[in-house]
Amino acid sequence: MVKFFEFLLFVLTILFDNYDEVKTFYVSTNGLDSNSGTKNSPFATIRRAQSAVKSLNGFHNVKVYLLEGHYFIDSTIVFRHDDGGKEGKIIEYIAFNGGKVVVSGGKLLPKIWNKPFPTSNLWKLDLSYMGQTTESIRQLFANNKRLKRAASKDLYTKGPLTKFTKRFSRFDFSSIDSMRRTDIEAFCGFAYKGSDLDSFYFDDDTEIIVYHSWECSWHKVLRLDNINKCIYFTSPSRYPVGFFSDNNRYRIENNSKVFDEPGEWYYNSKKKELWYLAHEGENPNEEDFYVPILNQIISIAGNSYSKKYVENLTFKGIEFKHSSYSLGINDLNEKVKYKLVKENPWLKFSDGYASAQTAPDCGQAISISYAENCKFEDCKFSNLGSYAVNIGKGSNDIILSKCVIQDVGGGGVLIGFNEKDPVMKNVPWSNSPYKNIIKNCKIYNGGKVHPSSVAIAIMQANSNLVTHNTIYNFPYSGISIGWTWTKSANFTKDNKVTYNQIYNVMEDLADGGGIYTLGKQPGCIIKGNHIHNIVRSESAIGALNCGIFFDQSSSMMTVDDNKIDLINGPKYRFNKTDSLKINWKAKE
Structure with missing residues (x-):
């Protein structure tokens, strides 16, 4: 009898362990956070749903359905270790029935534009009510488009x-x-x-x-x-x-002085006045204008010290829009800056932006660090001020699949982090992002604020796959791989860049290509890509643009079966590197 009960307990344990009830919550712009989170009684905010998910301790598969609507957030939504799934359980945030779900880091401006001059198409909007959030308005969007800030000719x-x-x-x-x-x-x-x-x-x-x-x-x-x-x-x-x-x-x-073309806008921060020069017959009170407020919309941030990663998060069918960007970025180290300001009191590093090629410091709307097995599927990223996504330190098995990234101030996706000599500086190897996948995505119309950004950048990251993506309309390179200029060891290895279509890049700057590489990259494979229509602007200064550019110390990679045509420059270029150290073969 004892053995029978032991057997029964064993069977019941298996049954309960495999019983996988999917928990569901609903969020609606018409809901209330005091509701129960059911379809008929939805929450109002993503944060409230996040709290409900957290209460389940990660041991259930959970689907959070976002009903169609525009979800404005006033601070970055942060996902930590206890917001993810445990032991293989998946937490999903999904646009319900494929409806249009927008998560916005901006504000919808009130429709109280007025015309100070009745005979002019010039309109003014008083934004003093918004307080400090209007100190640095540098982007304005309407009708899903980036509006042109008042600008001089070149x-x-x-x-x-x-x-x-x-x-x-x-x-x-x-x-x-x-x-x-x-x-x-x-x-x-x-x-x-x-x-x-x-x-x-x-x-x-x-x-x-x-x-x-x-x-x-x-x-x-x-x-x-x-x-x-x-x-x-x-x-x-x-x-x-x-x-x-x-x-x-x-x-x-x-x-x-340069505010003179219909469709342009100008912002006076002292008076907190936004001015818009409308087209003939246009009334801005009949349109939706958005000002980005947040630099980051989503942060997926695990803890490297406690080894508590964010796991098993998925986002499906959601559009992330309206992020801002900051000035005050310069890649001189802090000690040098302190010394320079002391010697030159007029210096204000907080005013400007000056960073390296690829613009790795310009920021990101979606930040991922110390996370694993997270996914963005069928999502859209648009009207942003910086990179759309940074798959940063300690992140692995992150997937972007069938996503669209367009109209971004920076680039599309940056896998890695800005450190040129991680081995020499004893950066832990575990910081190197690995086994991440960017596939079947469309990335275009980037570099709107930071023209040196690229569609996809891989730096100090290993074993990642970038495949079957379509990339076009960037001022600088399409894909950049590597971030070490010398022959020293680094973390960039075993990456695969295959079967991507890259065209109409290098539209403004020089010395780049459809694909650009740097440093030793053992195990790197660049195969089956189609690179075409690489242009050169009349105002570009410096070296030639090309199809694939093997820059300083590029070596130990295999390059094969790439089709390169319609290039305003050489198909392949080698600079301070030995072509014999690259197993490459040009496709005619």
């Missing part, structure tokens, strides 16, 4: 600031590195042509973007010297004007 520099014309040599990188520490002013302005800037008044809201060779920098104006025809910035670029060429392209934005 202008071109005359050369470096006059007192630095003989202080550095073109393409002498070693001299530039030392000048950053001794003559930072050389990086903070340029000489302009003729009377291009003579009549401008530069206030705190004006921003200037300068196009270098393979990257761009944003600046605010310190002062204008009309006598010597020089403009000075409050923050430095990575390279001084004149290093690549005297004739750098630049553009002035958010200045009242």
